[in-house]
Amino acid sequence: MDRELIVAVSDLTCRYAGAPRDALVAVSLEVRAGEFHALLGPNGSGKTTLLRAALGLIRPIQGRAEILGRPANQWSRRDLARVVGVVPQREENLFPQRVHETVLLGRYPHLSLFGGVRTADRAAVERALLACDAVGLADRWLWTLSGGEYQRVRLARALAQEPKLLVLDEPTTSLDLRHEMELFELVRELVDTQGLAALMITHHVNLAARFADQVLILAEGRAVARGAPADVLTRETVERVFSWPVAIEPFDGRPQMIPLRRHPS
């Protein structure tokens, strides 16, 4: 029984206006329900571009991006927000707000134009907070939260959208070890228990290898390798993509990358 295909990107080529080269070249990706995908690659390799193109924010020069079988650019933003929950890299917070208010914003795609907030909506917020272990934070002001707490809250907001796919763009930069591990474990748990699909852009190669089902490595806009971590994360591939000598050691059945010193003492 095939799991539901959420995002299907095939042969996607994109270029930003006025850019000298393509940001993405013939990249393909398929994300199904219950799968945790990691998107790896050095800075500028096109990871965020792939995200934007897959979700219809950028028009590709070539190739297709489809969500649930329908072309991405045919989805209204509102409908798409009910299927895909995104935790972007950056967001602004101009005016102070409380945690439950910001999580409630995740319900907006479900609210009718002039209608009010229903019990079902508040229940969804509760569930989202619970899943992210953030119920105790509900009445706190956002600006009082720690980095890890804040990320959990943003994840709760994405969950409140009741999406089929969770997308996270570098969610663990500036988080300490504990919060980083907690986040990866949380995403893994959501994928396993709630049947969500997850697509995470991250710099943390090792955690991606430990937690993800599938890994896609991009370099200069091209897909270098795609597949299970054990198949993809080889020494040759990693050294070529990241331009640094590494050793690969297995841990817990998954390859772990150990960067080597260029100038040993």
Place this chain on the structure above:
Amino acid sequence: MRYLLLGAAVLTTLAAALLLGPANVPLGDLLASPILWQLRLPRAVLAFLVGGALGVSGVALQALVRNPLADPFLLGLSGGAGLGAVVAIALHLPGPWALPLAAFVGAVSAMALVYRLGLMGSAELDPRILLLGGVAVGAFAAAITTALVSLAEATELRNAFLWLWGGFSGASWTTVLVILVYAPLPLVVLVAAARPLDLLALGEEPAQYLGADVRRLKRIVYLSASLLTAAAVAVAGVIGFVGLIVPHVCRLLWGRLHRTLFPTAFLAGGILLAAADTLARTVVAPRELPVGIVTALLGVPLFAFLLRRWTVS
């Protein structure tokens, strides 16, 4: 509780506007007096509606440019209105409607020009360019205005500027009708945009991921807020501070969700301006102060008080 206070403030302000005035009309005769029906009532209603329009417009523009210091007149509208008014005077355009209509046309032209600048190559409005473009267009219009002023008849222009500096001395049921014709559509559009504007506060990309059609949203919010402001200028000249301060006061008291912010800003703006007008026409009687001065004198201490209370709590 706060809503009750708001409602009470609305009633008190309107009552004061209707009962106070240089003509000492005894209470019993008031309802039959043309002083009430032709002068005080349209003036109070107009001040209220203009204040409400400016309050709502301020909320919308602060959300659009994501800058709490934005004022409806920051986007070049007051410069455009001033230029329109001065052109009407310099050309000796006839009729009582020449001046307000020219001011409206001037404001709308400035809006269109800033809009064009804000698009600047891409198909999407960039709020930072909107702000810069607004300042530039405003300065440009002010320069042309000054040039015209130096070339034209002195007394007429002084009188035009007195009109432009804001006031309800010329209020009538006709001016009330003008704002009733122009204001409802932008108001409805903005209230419908309330939830997407909540999302916009997170940033343009996060807002899109949460379901807001940000491109369309920016366009309609800018056009609606500018139209509201242009309508206000056409009937009452340029009155600053209301659009800047009312959104902050309402946010401090009622939070930042636009569904509550728009209605409360409308009422609060109406209260502020109606109260300011009552003061403007009573404190130095028989003369009148320009309303803009009174709104600044009232609004700024009020804001400081609320800000202190909020930061302490």
Place this chain on the structure above:
Amino acid sequence: MRRWAQRTHLAALLVLAVAACARREHVPARGGIAVTDDAGRQVTLAAPARRIVSLLPSFTEILFAIGAGDRLVGRTTWCDYPPEALAVPSVGDGIPPSVEAVAARRPDLVVLYRSGPNVTAAEQLERLGIRTVLLDLNLLEELGPAARRLGVLTGRPQAGDSLGAAMDSLAAQPPTPSTRSLVFIVWDNPPIVIGAGSYLDRLAALAGARNVFHDIGSPSAQVSIETIAARDPDFVALLSDSAVPPRYAARPEWRVVRAVRTARFLFLPGQLFGRPGPRAAEAIRELRRRLAAAP
């Protein structure tokens, strides 16, 4: 002994020199004329002015009234009385004065109304070697001094004094007991009325009409329609050359004012009433006549 004498001589010389300087200021050159203008400047001419540029209609009228009209070589576009003035070449509207146009007329005296921009223009003309005189002329009281000084400057002191005396006695008259009241409306949106510090207010008082806004000290002020209605003047006076009621008269909010509703307007021609001038007495008589003639 010698040193004491030297010192005394030096001191005496110094005293004489200072005295000579001081005296030079007070004693005009032989045959010369001197007046002090309203900017506090000492204006001196070697001989009565023969080529005069007048930069205010009131001064033009005064100059003609004292018989010096034939000396005018320049006027503003607004100077339209007496009719002979129209034959004098115009140097522009005078707001602000075009220094080049004035200088082109090669005047030996320029008469200006004392205002900020005019003070600057006067300084520029003086730098070109052209004598200027700055006079105040906002009020009835200022007509007399202006006439007298213009008389001195044009070598017609008797005419200047006689006109000045007539103006002074007019200004000294107590207000006629008023039987009617009026308001001067200058602008409608916002409503601007004339107050006590003005020429028109004074004319009204001398003509027997009370300005309902006489309690406002400044020449003009912004008020509300309600205030005008509350003070209920008998007439609305306005400067207008035609007898067409102003546009605001048809608007319902203005019709709350009784005088507007009953169309009791006083249309005062700008040429006679719009500026202080030698015909002030005639203006007062005209106003009195219209007040009496009105129902």
